[in-house]
Amino acid sequence: MKLxxxxxxxxxxxxxxxxxxxxxxxxxxAAGQGAELLLFPEYGAMELATLDGPxxxxxxxxxxxxxxxxxxxxxxxxxRLAAAHGVHICAASAPVFAGGARPVNRARxxxxxxxxxxxxKQIMTRFERAPWGxxxxxxxxxxxxxxxxxxxxxxxxxxxxxxxxxxxxxxILLVPSCTEALAGYWRVRIGAMARALESQCVVAMASxxxxxxxxxxxxxxxxxxxxxxxxxxGFPPTGVLAEGALNVPGxxxxxxxEGAVETVRRAGVVANRAxxxxxxxxxxxxxxxxxxTHSP
Numbered sequence: 250m251k252l253x254x255x256x257x258x259x260x261x262x263x264x265x266x267x268x269x270x271x272x273x274x275x276x277x278x279a280a281g282q283g284a285e286l287l288l289f290p291e292y293g294a295m296e297l298a299t300l301d302g303p304x305x306x307x308x309x310x311x312x313x314x315x316x317x318x319x320x321x322x323x324x325x326x327x328x329r330l331a332a333a334h335g336v337h338i339c340a341a342s343a344p345v346f347a348g349g350a351r352p353v354n355r356a357r358x359x360x361x362x363x364x365x366x367x368x369x370k371q372i373m374t375r376f377e378r379a380p381w382g383x384x385x386x387x388x389x390x391x392x393x394x395x396x397x398x399x400x401x402x403x404x405x406x407x408x409x410x411x412x413x414x415x416x417x418x419x420x421i422l423l424v425p426s427c428t429e430a431l432a433g434y435w436r437v438r439i440g441a442m443a444r445a446l447e448s449q450c451v452v453a454m455a456s457x458x459x460x461x462x463x464x465x466x467x468x469x470x471x472x473x474x475x476x477x478x479x480x481x482x483g484f485p486p487t488g489v490l491a492e493g494a495l496n497v498p499g500x501x502x503x504x505x506x507e508g509a510v511e512t513v514r515r516a517g518v519v520a521n522r523a524x525x526x527x528x529x530x531x532x533x534x535x536x537x538x539x540x541x542t543h544s545p
Contacts, residue, residue, distance in 0.1 A: 250396055250505045252421075252451070253284035254474035254491075258459040258498045259296035259304075259467060268297065269326055279500050280334035286396055287500075288474075290455040291354070291370075291404045291427040293341025294323060294477045295467045307441030309380060309465045313344040313352050324357055324365060331359040333426055337396060339423050340456075342370070344383060356401050356425055358394075366392045368401035371412060372531065383464070386455055389415050397421055397510070404428070407454075408440035410447060417448045419524060422512045424454040427467060434472045434495075442488055445477045451490070451505050451524045452477045458496045474501030481517040483509045 255275065262268050279287045296306055297319045299314035305311045320343050326467025327340045338359045344352035354370035354377065370377075377383040389412065392399045400416030404426040407413070416422060424441045428434045438454060443459075445452040456472020473493040480488035483506060493501035514522055529535070 250286065250507070251284045252286050252288070252453050252503045252505060253279035253282065253500045254288045254453045254455040254476060255500060256456050256458045256472060256493050256498050257290050257293045259457060259461050261299045261463055262296055262438060265300065268300070271332060272326060275337065275539060276330045276334060276336070280336050282500070282502060284336065286337045286421070287351035288339045288423050288425060288453050288455040289426040290457045291342045292467055294320070294343035295464055297323065297465060302481050303463055306463045307526050312464065312466060313381070314346065315529055316343050317346045317352060321357045327357070327359045328363045328365060331361050332363045335361045337361065337394060339401065339425065340424050345388060349384065351382045351384045352543060354383050354403060355386065356403055358392055358399065358401065360394060366390060368403065370403040372409060374405050384512060391416060391418055399423060402421065402444065404437055407437055407444060413444035413448055413528060416523060417457065419448070420450055422450060422452040424452060426454055426472060427457045428469065428472055429469045431471050438475060441475070442477045446479050447521050447525065449479045449481070449517060450510050458498055470495060473497070476501065476503035478509070479513055479517065479521070481519060482513045
């Protein structure tokens with residue numbers, strides 16, 4: 250299987266036709282390289298707010314609603330493209346007002362059949378909590394596809410091992426990310442690589458890149474595409490299947506040998522996924538020792 254992960258630059262859109270042409274071009278390029286699974290980043294859909302003009306795009310609350318209002322049309326476009334190119338596409342996540350007073354951060358995965366499954370972010374960053382007011386949505390979902398079982402951990406979620414463990418049946422974890430600083434990019438990348446080690450699976454990470462001065466929400470972006478696996482049997486000794494150049498827009502591609510995940514889980518040098526349950530559970534398993542020097 251061939252994966253494509255995006256280092257995606259958001260921009261000012263003059264019309265819906267501009268957005269359709271942009272996404273269609275990106276998908277056509279990856280599909281033309283033989284990619285079967287395409288991953289766009291977290292909050293890459295924020296550029297849709299520019300369709301309502303600079304004042305809306307520059308106002309945090311207005312931009313959340315503007316993007317949410319266009320998600321259905323964006324979903325229809327991605328569904329058509331997945332069917333036309335015979336690929337699976339994880340669309341850039343977007344703020345979605347899904348019946349509540351505050352939005353969730355939602356990624357959507359489209360199959361070549363046109364069918365769609367979604368995943369909402371579970372744990373919000375400080376900025377998402379305030380001033381964004383983004384909230385947790387539907388629980389984690391394991392998605393059965395013709396490419397295998399897929400789970401999605403949106404950006405910050407990838408930094409929490411118990412969320413990764415909940416998706417331990419997944420063959421592939423998708424990590425769409427949006428990080429302002431280099432430190433943020435590396436936090437998510439380290440989390441993605443740790444989840445690949447623990448669950449002995451493939452983890453793909455996509456990033457937003459470049460400056461967006463028109464947005465209060467995503468004004469600065471640092472990142473790169475990357476695909477990671479366990480540093481074990483059938484995978485590179487670094488665990489890095491592919492990594493893009495930092496802040497360079499474009500796709501990063503990785504080939505995953507057929508049966509690689511099943512093989513490493515069954516016959517790997519180590520068995521992190523199977524041995525997870527041997528970890529001590531709860532504080533009662535911790536013994537305390539005191540080596541401090543006490544005054545007489």
